[in-house]
Amino acid sequence: GAGVSQSPRYKVAKRGQDVALRCDPISGHVSLFWYQQALGQGPEFLTYFQNEAQLDKSGLPSDRFFAERPEGSVSTLKIQRTQQEDSAVYLCASSLGFRQANYGYTFGSGTRLTVV
């Protein structure tokens, strides 16, 4: 596609529910990143994929967070047993390759998750 597409745009979940957030990167982009952006804050790194391999998941805040990219294209961020502190905007970004990340990433418009 022409850009990074994320869905849903908004998600309201009851505390304890599981949610799945989707990211469809630019076709051919090897690198894919997930970020969490709390209200009034800058984005914070969650995890990084190179093709289907998850090379870094050091930013995932707990074992309730899980990300996958099984075919090296679409990625899903799953949050189990959501808590109120999970409320945030979840941004996905992609780049052509690892080195090309130095040119900046292309971001999606994010999913705003509200846990009530």
Added chain:
Amino acid sequence: AQTVTQSQPEMSVQEAETVTLSCTYDTSESNYYLFWYKQPPSRQMILVIRQEAYKQQNATENRFSVNFQKAAKSFSLKISDSQLGDTAMYFCAFIGSGGGADGLTFGKGTHLIIQP
């Protein structure tokens, strides 16, 4: 680990004025890349300008320019002839020369308001 600090939570200027947003960073790396991103209410992070640390010349993109002071670890953004459409959150970001498996490190952002 690197840190990025934006000390101005909010700034407001009149249309057509010039405004400067501040950013400082801390890193032990000798080569790296710095970025300014714009985030309008649509939430999509848009790359405004990029600077390579090993280049002494300050980057310029139309009305946007930077003042990069490597020794002081300072990277400010100057917006000339500001326009209403410049109203947005602005984030300063850093990435190491290796591309960074842990992705971009962002500051907390500055909310820029352009008044008519």
